[in-house]
Amino acid sequence: MPLLSDVARAAGVSKATASRALSGAEGVSPATRERVERIAAELGFRASGAARRLATGKTRTIGVLTPSVDRWYFGSVLHGIAHAADIHEHDVLLYDLGAFGHGGHEKFERFMRRGEVDGLITITWSLVGGDLSRLAELGIPVATVGEPTPHTRSFSLDDDAAGTQAAEHLVALGHTDLLHIASETEVQPFDASSSDRRKRAFEAVSARHGLRMRPVRTVPTSLEGAHAVARELLDRPDRPTGIVAGTDEVALGVVLAAHQLRIRVPEELSVIGVDDVPAATAFGLTTIRQDPAQHGEDVVDWIMAALAEPRGAEPDRSHTAYAPELVVRSSTAPPA
Amino acid sequence: MPLLSDVARAAGVSKATASRALSGAEGVSPATRERVERIAAELGFRASGAARRLATGKTRTIGVLTPSVDRWYFGSVLHGIAHAADIHEHDVLLYDLGAFGHGGHEKFERFMRRGEVDGLITITWSLVGGDLSRLAELGIPVATVGEPTPHTRSFSLDDDAAGTQAAEHLVALGHTDLLHIASETEVQPFDASSSDRRKRAFEAVSARHGLRMRPVRTVPTSLEGAHAVARELLDRPDRPTGIVAGTDEVALGVVLAAHQLRIRVPEELSVIGVDDVPAATAFGLTTIRQDPAQHGEDVVDWIMAALAEPRGAEPDRSHTAYAPELVVRSSTAPPA
DNA sequence: CTGAAAGCGCTTACAG
DNA sequence: CTGAAAGCGCTTACAG
Numbered sequence: 115m116p117l118l119s120d121v122a123r124a125a126g127v128s129k130a131t132a133s134r135a136l137s138g139a140e141g142v143s144p145a146t147r148e149r150v151e152r153i154a155a156e157l158g159f160r161a162s163g164a165a166r167r168l169a170t171g172k173t174r175t176i177g178v179l180t181p182s183v184d185r186w187y188f189g190s191v192l193h194g195i196a197h198a199a200d201i202h203e204h205d206v207l208l209y210d211l212g213a214f215g216h217g218g219h220e221k222f223e224r225f226m227r228r229g230e231v232d233g234l235i236t237i238t239w240s241l242v243g244g245d246l247s248r249l250a251e252l253g254i255p256v257a258t259v260g261e262p263t264p265h266t267r268s269f270s271l272d273d274d275a276a277g278t279q280a281a282e283h284l285v286a287l288g289h290t291d292l293l294h295i296a297s298e299t300e301v302q303p304f305d306a307s308s309s310d311r312r313k314r315a316f317e318a319v320s321a322r323h324g325l326r327m328r329p330v331r332t333v334p335t336s337l338e339g340a341h342a343v344a345r346e347l348l349d350r351p352d353r354p355t356g357i358v359a360g361t362d363e364v365a366l367g368v369v370l371a372a373h374q375l376r377i378r379v380p381e382e383l384s385v386i387g388v389d390d391v392p393a394a395t396a397f398g399l400t401t402i403r404q405d406p407a408q409h410g411e412d413v414v415d416w417i418m419a420a421l422a423e424p425r426g427a428e429p430d431r432s433h434t435a436y437a438p439e440l441v442v443r444s445s446t447a448p449p450a
Numbered sequence: 451m452p453l454l455s456d457v458a459r460a461a462g463v464s465k466a467t468a469s470r471a472l473s474g475a476e477g478v479s480p481a482t483r484e485r486v487e488r489i490a491a492e493l494g495f496r497a498s499g500a501a502r503r504l505a506t507g508k509t510r511t512i513g514v515l516t517p518s519v520d521r522w523y524f525g526s527v528l529h530g531i532a533h534a535a536d537i538h539e540h541d542v543l544l545y546d547l548g549a550f551g552h553g554g555h556e557k558f559e560r561f562m563r564r565g566e567v568d569g570l571i572t573i574t575w576s577l578v579g580g581d582l583s584r585l586a587e588l589g590i591p592v593a594t595v596g597e598p599t600p601h602t603r604s605f606s607l608d609d610d611a612a613g614t615q616a617a618e619h620l621v622a623l624g625h626t627d628l629l630h631i632a633s634e635t636e637v638q639p640f641d642a643s644s645s646d647r648r649k650r651a652f653e654a655v656s657a658r659h660g661l662r663m664r665p666v667r668t669v670p671t672s673l674e675g676a677h678a679v680a681r682e683l684l685d686r687p688d689r690p691t692g693i694v695a696g697t698d699e700v701a702l703g704v705v706l707a708a709h710q711l712r713i714r715v716p717e718e719l720s721v722i723g724v725d726d727v728p729a730a731t732a733f734g735l736t737t738i739r740q741d742p743a744q745h746g747e748d749v750v751d752w753i754m755a756a757l758a759e760p761r762g763a764e765p766d767r768s769h770t771a772y773a774p775e776l777v778v779r780s781s782t783a784p785p786a
Numbered sequence: 787c788t789g790a791a792a793g794c795g796c797t798t799a800c801a802g
Numbered sequence: 803c804t805g806a807a808a809g810c811g812c813t814t815a816c817a818g
Contacts, residue, residue: 130804162795164500169797178544205565210528465813482787
């Protein structure tokens, strides 16, 4: 593995000049720059990241704290992050905290002890407010994707609008007897979660239109969890004509249960979700679309911009709310 | 941020001794060690990773090259990797290559240029043989999970056994007219892919039992892809009595299509998959289980062991095949 | 058991 | 435009 000094010697310049030529710094004659670059390429020179880090104080790495990587939302955000980070020539260091109470906090502490990154992204639900504010004091740009938070810059779907759109869609079709199935929030104080925002929006729509008020059901955030509850719920004579699910996973569990119970969707039951997961198409699920990969790209772009700003500037803690988009498929129709 | 020299001064020892005390090296009196540790804790000392890297040549980081993070298999492997890496106090650097031909190769090259890791894991399908052998020459432990490969140490489900078990299960139930739906392999030479191994195993079982020979169908690796094909396939009068799907995603697409076509599963159609994804339970899918998170943990353990070995030892390129496990649910039954 | 010193491989004021 | 030198913050032979 050739060193910078090898390149410098072969090019007949000092290490300083070689370094400048390679880094693209100005104040190097075009001729030397070209020569150094050529020789570096010939020798297959790669600057030592460790040395560069030590000298510059920059890691060219961004950290991601996430409670999960094997669920659609988190995976998609991560995908967007990785893509954008790559474009900015930054690496991504992954901290999979796992479920809270299952060692997640311990892993968080380990990150605080060892993590060396220029910027940090937390994908929501992984952290309680106290931890989030500790991160905000790290002196590096920190942002959250998935939920609004007062502690850091944040990006998320406009959950109020999403919940409203979903309920209004069914109301517009003529439904008056709706049930909301919310998906469980594990960590956040419930009243701050996207789940709760969607729920409240549903309740507001119900109240506004004078719909029958059924108590909201809460299920584990998974197709299985929703499915188990839906099997029991849909098998009753007084089932609603429409279900507004907090997420597509929940909605899919409901549709599956309906299929198994031979309840026709949408003729006998309308179902709407939020997310637009890939499987939604095959299920014909009407849903409110969001694009987590885009959120991931945006949060990285913000971090890069924050990194470019002069140190000590007042930290930006604003929130970006993405507008939801109704996607009508075949799981919703006027009530029979 | 306190430095090692601050700790040393406060403890009244040299930096050398402070370093030894903190790193747990031997040859430090218990008294000094304890004092140094206490003072380091009081001061909130965290050693600079960059400086340590430069001095030791170790990054305490392992790299993961994956074609995707938002699909169950990859996400689960990654989860296992992150967990095990954390236990070994190593960081994980994520390279999401994305689909091949969509900039994946370019991202791979960028990794080759900048990636500084002590060990490397590639999750299959992301790399062609040529790239894999370049990695193997990197001088660090390299392993692949998801498919056997001659270029590196590898870990994967025993696909032959999985394919055999799936087909034999339906044969044992009395089926004689089966169709295999394989899931598409994007990158690997097809004859090396797990998809192809499962397919061949299916064909061998068919031949052995003299079953009707239907040409194998290949569909995109997704519920949607399988669903589209299955809708058309199942709507014909001469449909098979059982379907052996290459993966659960494909199997789920088939079951969904059956539901929509009002074909009863398992009465009119048996379906079996491979994976045991979380949604399999709700669908009642009979499947062949594998545990990718475990594979991820194992591969990290192997990397750690390889790291502990003396440099220059002959690289281990053996393969670990995990035994499949049949999980019978309600999607399979004797033919009508 | 402990310390002084060299070294890891870059970058960047400072001079010229 | 270029170079000599200091410095980033640790670890680790080498001496004692």
